[in-house]
Structure formats: C-alpha cells, structure tokens
Amino acid sequence: MKDGPDIARLAALIGDPARANILTALMSGKALTASELATEAGVSPQTVSSHLRKLEEGGLTTVLKQGRHRYVSLSGDDVAQALEGLMGLAAGRGHLRVRTGPKDPELRHARVCYNHLAGERGVQMFRAMRACGHLALDGDAVTLTDTGTRFVTDLGIDLAELEKSRAPMCRECLDWSARQYHLAGTLGRAMLTRMEHLGWMSRASEGRVITLTTQGAARFDTLFMPDRASQSV
Amino acid sequence: MKDGPDIARLAALIGDPARANILTALMSGKALTASELATEAGVSPQTVSSHLRKLEEGGLTTVLKQGRHRYVSLSGDDVAQALEGLMGLAAGRGHLRVRTGPKDPELRHARVCYNHLAGERGVQMFRAMRACGHLALDGDAVTLTDTGTRFVTDLGIDLAELEKSRAPMCRECLDWSARQYHLAGTLGRAMLTRMEHLGWMSRASEGRVITLTTQGAARFDTLFMPDRASQSV
DNA sequence: TTCATAGTTCGATCATAATCGAAGCATGGA
DNA sequence: TCCATGCTTCGATTATGATCGAACTATGAA
Incomplete structure (x- = not known):
C-alpha cells in the first residue's frame, strides 16, 4: 500500500548533510549566494551547484539571478x-x-x-x-x-x-x-x-x-x- | 555554521522508500508486525528487520514483543x-x-x-x-x-x-x-x-x-x- | 580588452547503504 | 518432540549519489 504524498523523496532531499546545512542557513530568511552556501555547507562550489539544482527542482528553494550572483532562498513559509x-x-x-x-x-x-x-x-x-x-x-x-x-x-x-x-x-x-x-x-x-x-x-x-x-x-x-x-x- | 538539531540524520531515516512506506503504514495508528510491514514496504523480512532497527534506534518507532511477534508502532504523536x-x-x-x-x-x-x-x-x-x-x-x-x-x-x-x-x-x-x-x-x-x-x-x-x-x-x-x-x- | 570572480557542466572516484541468500534463534502448535 | 512460523544476524553484492579536479561560460571591474 503506497498511497498519499511521496515523503521519501522529499525527506531524502533534506537528508543529505550538505543540503540540510544549506536549508538550515536559509532559515534565517536571508537570500544567500551559491558561494556563501558552499561555505556554509563546507563543500566545493561545484558540489553546491549540484545540490542547489536538486533543491530547486524539488521545490524547496527558489533562485534569483542578479548578474553573476545567484541568490537562493526558501521557496515559502511552508518549507520553513x-x-x-x-x-x-x-x-x-x-x-x-x-x-x-x-x-x-x-x-x-x-x-x-x-x-x-x-x-x-x-x-x-x-x-x-x-x-x-x-x-x-x-x-x-x-x-x-x-x-x-x-x-x-x-x-x-x-x-x-x-x-x-x-x-x-x-x-x-x-x-x-x-x-x-x-x-x-x-x-x-x-x-x-x-x-x-x-x-x-x-x-x-x-x-x-x-x-x-x-x-x-x-x-x-x-x-x-x-x-x-x-x-x- | 552547523547549529541546532541534526535534521539530516532524521530526514535520511525517513528518506528511504521502504522506511517511508513503513512509517506511512504506521500512521494508521495500528501496531503492525514485522512481517506485515515487510509486505507493506515490499521488501524481504531480513531487510525489514534491518530497517526497523534503524527506526527504533532513531526514536521514531517503538516495539512490543509478544511471543514470536513484534508489534511496531510510531513512538508518539510528535512523529505522526x-x-x-x-x-x-x-x-x-x-x-x-x-x-x-x-x-x-x-x-x-x-x-x-x-x-x-x-x-x-x-x-x-x-x-x-x-x-x-x-x-x-x-x-x-x-x-x-x-x-x-x-x-x-x-x-x-x-x-x-x-x-x-x-x-x-x-x-x-x-x-x-x-x-x-x-x-x-x-x-x-x-x-x-x-x-x-x-x-x-x-x-x-x-x-x-x-x-x-x-x-x-x-x-x-x-x-x-x-x-x-x-x-x- | 583583459583579468578576476561567480557559477555550471562533465566525468571519474569512492563511500555508503539497501538488498537478499543462507543460516540460525525463538516461539507456538500438533 | 517435531515441524512451522516469525524474526534476526551475517556477509556478499550492487546500485546510488556525493564529491571534486578540470574546463568552461557569464558577468563585472579596471
């Protein structure tokens, strides 16, 4: 019996330490750049790029591009x-x-x-x-x-x-x-x-x-x- | 900056499809046996045994042994x-x-x-x-x-x-x-x-x-x- | 225009953990 | 006591996904 929403996929998104650190940092409500989040998560820029893509595709974060900066924030109150x-x-x-x-x-x-x-x-x-x-x-x-x-x-x-x-x-x-x-x-x-x-x-x-x-x-x-x-x- | 509770570990527990199915089944409030949960999750008894151990260690479920049966339930309202x-x-x-x-x-x-x-x-x-x-x-x-x-x-x-x-x-x-x-x-x-x-x-x-x-x-x-x-x- | 910086993509590496066959232990019923 | 059933442990297999070096693109400043 596999009914209702798919919590496994969503929880797995949160369940990676680097991504959890990213989400936790975004709980401040600030929009942070990819570089800042790489520092927060303690991973390389290429790794954070990959993680951010997953979070965005999963609907947990939104991205605003300003020039060469990408500002990431939680996609809504409900995520928080x-x-x-x-x-x-x-x-x-x-x-x-x-x-x-x-x-x-x-x-x-x-x-x-x-x-x-x-x-x-x-x-x-x-x-x-x-x-x-x-x-x-x-x-x-x-x-x-x-x-x-x-x-x-x-x-x-x-x-x-x-x-x-x-x-x-x-x-x-x-x-x-x-x-x-x-x-x-x-x-x-x-x-x-x-x-x-x-x-x-x-x-x-x-x-x-x-x-x-x-x-x-x-x-x-x-x-x-x-x-x-x-x-x- | 890595502060506050460790949501990664907890989310990772939920983030496995088999375990998510187990937890979802337990949302009925019934205490289910390991065999029943193996069927629910669509995995073998030995696999469910391993998963149940993790869920119990993580504090998400509790187990009541009755003879050869083990009845598993969510460990509390807060989990639900x-x-x-x-x-x-x-x-x-x-x-x-x-x-x-x-x-x-x-x-x-x-x-x-x-x-x-x-x-x-x-x-x-x-x-x-x-x-x-x-x-x-x-x-x-x-x-x-x-x-x-x-x-x-x-x-x-x-x-x-x-x-x-x-x-x-x-x-x-x-x-x-x-x-x-x-x-x-x-x-x-x-x-x-x-x-x-x-x-x-x-x-x-x-x-x-x-x-x-x-x-x-x-x-x-x-x-x-x-x-x-x-x-x- | 050149150089620096922010960020992405590609591909290889490797650690992790889910999985199940085999075997064993515990319990219950005939 | 024997057999069936529920469940656990062990160990090998394998799929997955995080990771980063290398290379590239885009933007901004001098």
Missing part, C-alpha cells in the same frame, strides 16, 4: 514550517550535533526563524500578545485585534504597509526549542525588524542568533510580560 | 505530526506517487491519522465543534467546553475514561490534504472509535481509508454542520 517541525522532532529525539556549539543556548533563547523572532523570546512575545488580547485565535487563524492594532501601531509598525501584502499577517509557527508557538507572518517579521530598529536586538552577521541589548531585554520584558503589558497600554 | 507536516509539504510541492492510486480521493475525503479522523471529514468535524463552542482554543491549547462536554457525552463518549490518560485530550493536527487542522488527542481518537461503533464509518482492513455509510454521512453532516449542530444540541 516543515523544517521547524523536523527540528522539533530531532531535538525531541536527541538527534543533536555531536559537538553542541556554544551557540546552542543562544539559539534557544532568541533566534531568527524565517525572518521572525523565535526561541524563548519569540514564545514569550506571542504568549503575552495573546494574554493581553492583542491577538485572537480561531482554529488555525491568528488575527490582530483592535487593541492589538493600537499596540503595534504605538510600537511603530506601519500596518497599512503590511496589509498591502498578500501573505498572511499573523500565523503560528511551532518553535523547535521551546515546543510552543511563536508569531510568524508579516507581522511577526515586522515586529522583529522594528525591535532591531529600536536597537533592542540585533542579528549576527552570520547564523541565526539574535542578541538582545541589556536595555532591549528590559524594554522587551516590559512590553511582553502578561501582567505588565496591560499597564503599558 | 512531523510526518503529516512532510506530507503536506510533499503534496504542496507535487511530490506525488507516479501512479496516484484510486484511493487518493478517498484518502483526502476521510482517512485515519494516528487513530483519529483526518481529511475533509476530520476538518469538518473540528471546524463545526469550534463554531458551536464545543471546543475553545487558547494558542496551541485546545480545550473542551461545558457545552462540548455535554455534546460528546450525549454522543456516547466516556470522558471519565479519557481523563484517566496522561495524553492530551484535545490537540490540533495539521491535515496534509485539506491544509487545515483536524482534531487529534484522546478525544479525537474516541470520536472516531465511537462513530465506528455507531456504524457511521469503518476502516479498511488495510490502509488508512475511512468509509462512511450513507446513513453515517447523513448523521455526521447533521451533527457537524455549523449552522445545524446548534439545533441538535
């Missing part, structure tokens, strides 16, 4: 979502790197997941916004409430700009480290960008770790603590 | 969840079997997903129960309401029995065919079992298709149509 799901299962089953790097705790604390905030901080933010009634849930749908609209507008987010996009504004994304949900979608992205702009947090030039400044952490905790968020609004 | 996520991505990317069998539409309509109802029917049920206020959502948490308690009790479900289990009673499970959520957890399982008992639907002896009787479909639609469910309670 499935990868996070695999990460969650891998973490839950103890499938960890042999050498857990010094960045592991930092990744768990705060990291970028396809351009939005993930890790403990991401979960904290999502939970606080729900607790304060800024976000409402209806099944799989997450919507911004009236108080939420005021909240994010006060924070400096241009909602009119977000509404121009056809992508969902709010979406739940299962966090592999916290095993809870954090906020994805265009609003999730805008929140991270805004907090970077405010100087609360910054992304490393390489990798996915997000670092909060001392002041940024304080401001973040002020805004996103459930029993304190009400007072600030 | 990640597999469904991969199925969704595979379906969305057109990674389908070369020969889409005659069972494909039936699988999309109603199928068993780790012992609970999936497919269009599963989504319909979950949606209707939320619309009628029988289920309440708070982030990732799904809870049975007072009206929901009465509803399922009237349907013949023994909630006291369900509450004895440590497993979550209600959980959302993303449906690969419908791209929406259906109800999982012990309640989701109990609902399917109950409707089978009422003769509304039955599982094929092999595979995961669920067939509704004419009368069963009528009763199902009566109970789980959002604008009609209120009248029946």
Whole structure:
C-alpha cells in the first residue's frame, strides 16, 4: 500500500548533510549566494551547484539571478514550517550535533526563524500578545485585534504597509526549542525588524542568533510580560 | 555554521522508500508486525528487520514483543505530526506517487491519522465543534467546553475514561490534504472509535481509508454542520 | 580588452547503504 | 518432540549519489 504524498523523496532531499546545512542557513530568511552556501555547507562550489539544482527542482528553494550572483532562498513559509517541525522532532529525539556549539543556548533563547523572532523570546512575545488580547485565535487563524492594532501601531509598525501584502499577517509557527508557538507572518517579521530598529536586538552577521541589548531585554520584558503589558497600554 | 538539531540524520531515516512506506503504514495508528510491514514496504523480512532497527534506534518507532511477534508502532504523536507536516509539504510541492492510486480521493475525503479522523471529514468535524463552542482554543491549547462536554457525552463518549490518560485530550493536527487542522488527542481518537461503533464509518482492513455509510454521512453532516449542530444540541 | 570572480557542466572516484541468500534463534502448535 | 512460523544476524553484492579536479561560460571591474 503506497498511497498519499511521496515523503521519501522529499525527506531524502533534506537528508543529505550538505543540503540540510544549506536549508538550515536559509532559515534565517536571508537570500544567500551559491558561494556563501558552499561555505556554509563546507563543500566545493561545484558540489553546491549540484545540490542547489536538486533543491530547486524539488521545490524547496527558489533562485534569483542578479548578474553573476545567484541568490537562493526558501521557496515559502511552508518549507520553513516543515523544517521547524523536523527540528522539533530531532531535538525531541536527541538527534543533536555531536559537538553542541556554544551557540546552542543562544539559539534557544532568541533566534531568527524565517525572518521572525523565535526561541524563548519569540514564545514569550506571542504568549503575552495573546494574554493581553492583542491577538485572537480561531482554529488555525491568528488575527490582530483592535487593541492589538493600537499596540503595534504605538510600537511603530506601519500596518497599512503590511496589509498591502498578500501573505498572511499573523500565523503560528511551532518553535523547535521551546515546543510552543511563536508569531510568524508579516507581522511577526515586522515586529522583529522594528525591535532591531529600536536597537533592542540585533542579528549576527552570520547564523541565526539574535542578541538582545541589556536595555532591549528590559524594554522587551516590559512590553511582553502578561501582567505588565496591560499597564503599558 | 552547523547549529541546532541534526535534521539530516532524521530526514535520511525517513528518506528511504521502504522506511517511508513503513512509517506511512504506521500512521494508521495500528501496531503492525514485522512481517506485515515487510509486505507493506515490499521488501524481504531480513531487510525489514534491518530497517526497523534503524527506526527504533532513531526514536521514531517503538516495539512490543509478544511471543514470536513484534508489534511496531510510531513512538508518539510528535512523529505522526512531523510526518503529516512532510506530507503536506510533499503534496504542496507535487511530490506525488507516479501512479496516484484510486484511493487518493478517498484518502483526502476521510482517512485515519494516528487513530483519529483526518481529511475533509476530520476538518469538518473540528471546524463545526469550534463554531458551536464545543471546543475553545487558547494558542496551541485546545480545550473542551461545558457545552462540548455535554455534546460528546450525549454522543456516547466516556470522558471519565479519557481523563484517566496522561495524553492530551484535545490537540490540533495539521491535515496534509485539506491544509487545515483536524482534531487529534484522546478525544479525537474516541470520536472516531465511537462513530465506528455507531456504524457511521469503518476502516479498511488495510490502509488508512475511512468509509462512511450513507446513513453515517447523513448523521455526521447533521451533527457537524455549523449552522445545524446548534439545533441538535 | 583583459583579468578576476561567480557559477555550471562533465566525468571519474569512492563511500555508503539497501538488498537478499543462507543460516540460525525463538516461539507456538500438533 | 517435531515441524512451522516469525524474526534476526551475517556477509556478499550492487546500485546510488556525493564529491571534486578540470574546463568552461557569464558577468563585472579596471
């Protein structure tokens, strides 16, 4: 009995170490060049060329050519979502790197997941916004409430700009480290960008770790603590 | 940069066709013997023995020995969840079997997903129960309401029995065919079992298709149509 | 125009792992 | 006890696919 989608082919695409490293690097949401990805994966340019072709043919990545540069990115949110799901299962089953790097705790604390905030901080933010009634849930749908609209507008987010996009504004994304949900979608992205702009947090030039400044952490905790968020609004 | 969980190893486990077939068969929620899985995967007993060892070591399956029989099952809901996520991505990317069998539409309509109802029917049920206020959502948490308690009790479900289990009673499970959520957890399982008992639907002896009787479909639609469910309670 | 850089294609190499025949062990039934 | 059945282990075979050196194409800058 062989029915339903063919997960073997898709999983085999992800199951090569070099390709897994490429996909993981692309989880930052950045579009990276083939050369950068060759460095990330630790293989030669010719090898990465071959891998990228397979990923593109499999529908996991898209490529944008600009002159002699080819910018590669994940082909959509759903790829990121499935990868996070695999990460969650891998973490839950103890499938960890042999050498857990010094960045592991930092990744768990705060990291970028396809351009939005993930890790403990991401979960904290999502939970606080729900607790304060800024976000409402209806099944799989997450919507911004009236108080939420005021909240994010006060924070400096241009909602009119977000509404121009056809992508969902709010979406739940299962966090592999916290095993809870954090906020994805265009609003999730805008929140991270805004907090970077405010100087609360910054992304490393390489990798996915997000670092909060001392002041940024304080401001973040002020805004996103459930029993304190009400007072600030 | 090689950080976070090792998805390559896990994906490679799933990425072998024989093992993917095994895991897909186990999505029915039944515990199957090694011989049955050898038939499912279309390989010899010695090959399946080798594959099962890998899946068990990887934490994806558990084995229960009874005499000379070894009963294999998925090691948890989270495995089923990640597999469904991969199925969704595979379906969305057109990674389908070369020969889409005659069972494909039936699988999309109603199928068993780790012992609970999936497919269009599963989504319909979950949606209707939320619309009628029988289920309440708070982030990732799904809870049975007072009206929901009465509803399922009237349907013949023994909630006291369900509450004895440590497993979550209600959980959302993303449906690969419908791209929406259906109800999982012990309640989701109990609902399917109950409707089978009422003769509304039955599982094929092999595979995961669920067939509704004419009368069963009528009763199902009566109970789980959002604008009609209120009248029946 | 020349040179440097980004990236692809070709083909050979080689490591890996799925596969099954043969043999053996464990269990159950007559 | 003997035979049948379920399952595992061992070892050889073979197909697959990742890999990179060599060579090439395309683009950009001086």
